[in-house]
Amino acid sequence: MTDANIALILDALAAVRMPAQPGEYDIHAQVASALGAAGLDFEHEYKLGPRCRIDFRVGRVGIEVKKGRPAATALTQQLRRYLESDDLDAAVVVVQRALPLPGRILGKPVRIVSLNRLWGVALP
Numbered sequence: 702m703t704d705a706n707i708a709l710i711l712d713a714l715a716a717v718r719m720p721a722q723p724g725e726y727d728i729h730a731q732v733a734s735a736l737g738a739a740g741l742d743f744e745h746e747y748k749l750g751p752r753c754r755i756d757f758r759v760g761r762v763g764i765e766v767k768k769g770r771p772a773a774t775a776l777t778q779q780l781r782r783y784l785e786s787d788d789l790d791a792a793v794v795v796v797q798r799a800l801p802l803p804g805r806i807l808g809k810p811v812r813i814v815s816l817n818r819l820w821g822v823a824l825p
Contacts, residue, residue, distance in 0.1 A: 703790045706760045707812055710793055713739035714814045717795075725768040728816070732757060732766060732795060749786040761790040770798035777802060784809045 713735045717728075729745070736743045736759060747758035757764035763783055767776065780792050784807045791810040794802065799815035 703761060703810070706762050707791055707793065707810060709739065709741060710736070710759055710762055710764065711812060711814065713741060714793070714795060717814075717816065725766060728766050728768065728795065728797075729756060732764065747788075749783055749788055753782055753786070755783050755789070755792075758788070761788065763789045763792045764795060765792060766795045768797055770796060770800055773800050773802060776800070777806065780806050780811060784811075 714732065716738070717731045717735050733743070733745060736757070741759050743757050743759045743764075745757055746754055747756075747763070748754050749763075755763040756766045765776075765780065765783070776794065780794070780802070783789060784792055789809065791812070792806070793812045793814060795814045795816065797816045799813065799817070802811055802813055804811060
C-alpha cells in the first residue's frame with residue numbers, strides 16, 4: 702500500500718506552484734493545501750521521537766520540506782533518522798532545487814519533488 706500512497710502524494714504535490722523566492726513555511730502551506738485538495742489526511746509537524754519531527758505524515762509516508770538546495774549528505778542523514786522510526790515506511794522530500802539522494806534509505810523508498818521543475822507555465 703505504501704507505493705500507492707507515494708503515488709497519491711506525488712500526484713497531489715505535482716499541483717504545487719511556488720513563487721521563485723518562497724519562505725519554507727510558504728512551501729509548507731502550499732504542500733498542506735495540495736494534500737488537502739487531494740483528499741489526503743495528513744499530520745503537520747509529526748513527532749517521530751524525542752527531538753525528531755518530520756514536516757508532514759500521510760499515512761506511513763513522511764514528507765520533509767527544504768527551502769533551496771540543501772546539502773545532500775546532511776539531508777540523507779536526517780532522512781535516515783526519520784526512517785529509523787517504525788511510524789514511517791517511506792519518505793518524500795520536497796525541495797526547491799533537485800539534488801541527488803538515494804532511492805532507498807534503510808530499505809525504505811525515498812522520492813524527491815523538485816519545485817523548480819514544477820515552475821513551468823501553469824495552464825487551467
